[in-house]
Amino acid sequence: MWEIYLVFVVLLLILTVLPKVPSSYWIFRVADFGKIQINHFAIITFIVGFLFYKNNFWWYSQTLLLLIIIYHSITLIKYTRYYPVKRIETSTQSASNTLKIISANIYQFNTEFHRFVDLIKKNDPDVFLTMESNKDWEKALVVLENEYPHHHKVALENTYGMHFYSKIRLENAKTHFFVADDIPSIEAHLRTEDGFEFVFFGIHPPPPSPTEEKTSKERDGDLLSVAKRIKEIKKPVIVVGDFNNVAWSKSSVLFRKISHLIDPRVGKAFISTFHAKYRLLRFPIDLMFHSEHIFIKELKTLEKFGSDHLPVFCEFFIDHLNDRQKEKIEKADSEEKAEANEMIEEGKNEEGERDAVTED
Structure with missing residues (x-):
């Protein structure tokens, strides 16, 4: 022994x-x-x-x-809740109505489409994002399009497809391919009924693993490219997705500093999402970050629906006149900015090992 x-x-x-x-x-x-x-x-x-x-x-x-x-x-x-942070969960008169988002890696080969549709109907988000969604999933989600008339679809068969659906007015949406032509990110500009504008980013970079990408170069390059793009945006921003990363990793910290975004898990909880079937071996890799004028009221996982990830649910509001979160923002120094630029170039130059994936 x-x-x-x-x-x-x-x-x-x-x-x-x-x-x-x-x-x-x-x-x-x-x-x-x-x-x-x-x-x-x-x-x-x-x-x-x-x-x-x-x-x-x-x-x-x-x-x-x-x-x-x-x-x-x-x-x-x-x-954890043992870490002292200033909690701001109540809105002021200058704030928007509360908004709800669901982000879900649906697992491309999960064919229990009805379970995810039922989950959306039950939780009634204003916006939802699916990752790993292909043409089969796109067809299955048509039943939700009456309630979610605004959408942006990137159906791929390589487990990196993405679909964005919204009840909120979609003013503009684009697909970015920052480091590879088969790894999309969605940038959606939205305007609420009460007149608030914000930008939604959905991302899903590839993980470093012995069965997928041998290095983290594409993942890190993609994340930091998103961070640089966010820094150019003057509206409130919220970023969600399967980051294939954890919030405490070097590249996540660098992402937060380059983008000037806030990690809502600090002082709250891990919000572990993968693997959905194994509680003791579950990691928090479906992340979220937001700008200082977005205030998180609730952040949690929802029930299983057949995927290997748990979906993430977020409720938030926007308040341009509230600066109480400013102190939570960390900014990159010149050395960190140079390192981020180097990691982006390495990500672009890395040869991905992905093939189109189809079900037999």
């Missing part, structure tokens, strides 16, 4: 150190996703370790585990 304990200590140390290596290769990036689970295993190993006192080396291993726990906890506590 002592040997097994030492194996866990070494493994936890390796998983903690890997993300600090400045490489975009997937093996160095995936440990970022499991920070919550790594910390839980470190705590369990630390507690169980008290049963295995054997020699003086035990003190070193237990101290190392304690340092690992502290290291991860310093980051993770920011995404």
